[in-house]
Amino acid sequence: MGQIKIFTDSTSDLPPDLIAKYSIGVIPLYVVFNDQNFRDGIDLSPPELYSKVTQTGKLPKTAAPSPADFISAFSPYVEAGDQIIYISLSSELSSTYQNAIIASGEFPEGSVHVFDSLNLSTGIGIQVLKAAKAAESGQSADQILSLLEKIRPNVDTEFVIDSLEYLYKGGRCSGMQNLVGSLLKIRPVIKVLQGKMTPAYKVRGSRDKALDQMVNNALSNMDKMDKDTLFVVHTLAEQDAIAMSQLIKERTGVREVLLSDAGCVICSHCGPKTIGIIYITEE
Known part of the structure; x- marks a missing residue:
């Protein structure tokens, strides 16, 4: 029987020890300096970012993961029979949520649930943590989504x-x-x-x-x-x-x-x- 796998994106700013403890999947957004793409938290750290801003005098742009990024991340878990709950950066701030919705359509119905946190940083992270603890306690996907709907506002x-x-x-x-x-x-x-x-x-x-x-x-x-x-x-x-x-x-x-x-x-x-x-x- 499959498990429930909780996913979020890099803007949730969860500490690494919590990500490891609850086996939370993290999909990075992109930071773009000129024509160079850096994966948030993987290819670039905040001190490096600030150094580049000081050197260039310009801020980078940021970009959402593509639908293909989500499909690549979700596929191994869906193939293993798991259900995915992905909790995204606010749809009011980024196309990340919409791209995850597009990706979810490539999987069997009900296998990938995309939830809009309507928040950023650990405003997402605190919802992810609640979901991860609920999944660990054995709650179903519907129960976890209901919990998220309750706490989001x-x-x-x-x-x-x-x-x-x-x-x-x-x-x-x-x-x-x-x-x-x-x-x-x-x-x-x-x-x-x-x-x-x-x-x-x-x-x-x-x-x-x-x-x-x-x-x-x-x-x-x-x-x-x-x-x-x-x-x-x-x-x-x-x-x-x-x-x-x-x-x-x-x-x-x-x-x-x-x-x-x-x-x-x-x-x-x-x-x-x-x-x-x-x-x-x-x-």
Whole structure:
């Protein structure tokens, strides 16, 4: 009898030990510098990405896996009789989900289930982790998909962007906004709402002030926070992430506060020293 194999993509930013523990399949997106394609997390690391941006003064582009990439990854498991649940990067942010849907049509009906996380980074990862634990406990594909439908709208994903430079270079804010924001030391805070990156508010002043605000926002949800798992995800901000995770664990009583490094695709859009807090609220 086949098993349920959980797949996700590289933007889920799950720590390698969790990927190994639950045998999660990871399909990489692509980071493109000029005519060179790099597989996220395989051919290129965030420090290497930042070095290339510094050298060239330009941001890379990012690209979804092709339907052929998905077919290649899924085929061995389907042939072995397994059922696949693939949890994707938000369909509002990438064609990754649509390409997975196209690929799923090449397999027998019901063998590949594609689920839109409507999230990014460990906002995907926290859903993947719930699915992997449910699969390990023996739940069916229908039960796992029902669980994902339930928790998806309750994933709270919030990031502090340290600099407007990457948003500016990526065409997500104007040159004047970048100049004014830099002069006034404005730190934008991004939330994921209905699958999209949405500016939630701006904090004027020090980085510490912005991080404190984000932590306080999470603590304000303490009473309705799922106490199983919370992620603190970062890129080149390990000390801040450790301090925040320790404080949150002490104050909330969450059983697992997990640190995660953002991958190259997320770094391409947010830049260094970005840090986020992700958790699930209970209904």
